[in-house]
Amino acid sequence: xxxxxxxxxxxxxxxxxxxxxxxxxxxxxxxxxxxxxxxxxxxxxxxxxxxxxxxxxxxxxxxxxxxxxxxxxxxxxxxxxxxxxxxxxxxxxxxxxxxxxxxxxxxxxxxxxxxxxxxxxxxxxxxxxxxxxxxxxxxxxxxxxxxxxxxxxxxxxxxxxxxxxxxxxxxxxxxxxxxxxxxxxxxxxxxxxxxxxxxxxxxxxxxxxxxxxxxxxxxxxxxxxxxxxxxxxxxxxxxx
Numbered sequence: 709x710x711x712x713x714x715x716x717x718x719x720x721x722x723x724x725x726x727x728x729x730x731x732x733x734x735x736x737x738x739x740x741x742x743x744x745x746x747x748x749x750x751x752x753x754x755x756x757x758x759x760x761x762x763x764x765x766x767x768x769x770x771x772x773x774x775x776x777x778x779x780x781x782x783x784x785x786x787x788x789x790x791x792x793x794x795x796x797x798x799x800x801x802x803x804x805x806x807x808x809x810x811x812x813x814x815x816x817x818x819x820x821x822x823x824x825x826x827x828x829x830x831x832x833x834x835x836x837x838x839x840x841x842x843x844x845x846x847x848x849x850x851x852x853x854x855x856x857x858x859x860x861x862x863x864x865x866x867x868x869x870x871x872x873x874x875x876x877x878x879x880x881x882x883x884x885x886x887x888x889x890x891x892x893x894x895x896x897x898x899x900x901x902x903x904x905x906x907x908x909x910x911x912x913x914x915x916x917x918x919x920x921x922x923x924x925x926x927x928x929x930x931x932x933x934x935x936x937x938x939x940x941x942x943x944x945x946x947x948x
Contacts, residue, residue, distance in 0.1 A: 710761050710767065710797055710798050710801065711761065711762060711801075712759045712760065712761060712768070712798060712803040712804075713759070713760050713761070713762070713803070714757055714758070714803050714806070714807035715757070715758045715760070716755055716757050716758075716807065716811055717755070717756050717757075718754070718755065718756075719751070719753040719755060722756060726766070727747065727750065729766045730746075730750075730756075730766065730769050730791075731743050731746045733766060733767075733769070733795065734746060734791060734793050736891075737890060737891055737894055738888045738889065738890060738891060739888070739889065739890075739891045740885070740887065740888055740889055740920055741888040745887065746791070749771070749790060749791060750771060750790075750791075752773060752790075753772060753773045753790050754772065754773050754774050755772050755773075755774075755811065756769060756770070756771050757770045757771075757772075757804060757807050757808060757811065759794065759798070759803060759804055759807075767794065767795045767797075767798050768792075768793055768794035768795055768798060769791075769792070769793065770789065770790075770791070770792040770804060770808060771790035771791050771792070772787050772789050772808075772811075773787070773788045773790065774787055774788075774815055775787075775827075775865075775868075775869075776822075777864075777868060779861055779864055780860075782823075784822065784823050784824075784861070785819060785822050785823070785824045786825045786865055787815060787824070787825070787826050787827065787929065788827045788828075788865075788869065789826070789828050789829070792835070796894075805838070805938075806941050809842075809938050809941040809942050810942070810945035810948070811945060812824070812826070812929050812945060813941070813942040813943060813944060813946040813947075813948070814946070814948055815929075816929055816930075816942070816945075816946055817946040820946070823928060824928070824929040824930070825861070825865070825926055825927065825928050826843075826925075826927050826928075826929050827862075827865045827866075827869075827924070827925075827926055828924075828925045828926070828927075829881055829922035829923065829924055829925070830910070830922060830923045830925055831888075831889060831890070831914070831920060831921065831922045831923075832894075832895070832917060833897055833901065833906075833910045833911065836906060836907075836909075836910040836923070836925070837906055837907070839906075839925060839927060840906055841935065842927070842934065843928075843933055843934055844934070844935065845927065845928070845933055846925060846926065846927035847859070847862065847925065847926050847927070848879055848913060848923070848925065849906075849909065850905050850906060850908070851905075858926060861926065862924055862925075862926040863876045865924075865926070866879075866881065866924040874924065878913070879913065879923060879924050880913070880916065880921050880922065881922040881924060882921050883920065886919055886920030888920055889918060889919060890917075895917070895918050897911065910923065929942070931943055
């Protein structure tokens with residue numbers, strides 16, 4: 709497996725060549741997008757995690773935005789994950805997960821008294837599987853109903869960012885025309901994966917993922933809510 713190196717950059721600091729490389733990589737795996745839309749989306753993000761091999765070749769990236777809002781008369785902060793892709797040859801490599809979790813810890817440390825959430829929209833079963841590996845409590849999930857308070861917060865964050873494209877009944881974001889979905893074979897679900905409860909749940913809740921529909925998900929970014937490995941990396945980020 710290719711060993712990767714992660715670098716966290718401010719989104720606005722990226723040069724044109726880097727953004728060009730990001731779009732070319734993204735376009736290999738996603739269709740129904742465009743360079744104009746990709747660049748426009750990037751302008752709305754705060755941070756980018758770049759993944760490169762030892763030769764400096766871009767092998768993956770993830771973008772994110774940090775948002776502060778008032779919900780139920782109290783401040784809440786959220787990390788919204790944007791475009792994310794890792795080259796297939798590097799699947800299974802955990803550098804991105806570690807870099808993202810460490811960055812989340814740094815963001816939490818900036819305002820430790822304010823609740824911080826991960827607001828994630830999911831258009832692929834592989835991404836949804838990150839949630840049970842990462843957090844103890846996340847919504848929606850197959851093992852329990854979403855509590856009313858978390859449902860209201862999820863609806864609030866989804867409407868805040870996606871307006872009427874968000875359907876609070878299904879919890880799915882639908883655009884009149886896809887803004888990006890996995891190409892051909894990358895959207896297929898292997899039979900062995902279909903046997904997993906989290907994959908079955910995702911496919912039931914978001915059957916339109918192949919058309920670019922996205923399931924809105926939420927988990928609190930707090931050490932007590934994280935799995936042991938994620939908690940360790942998160943607290944390292946808080947202490948940095």
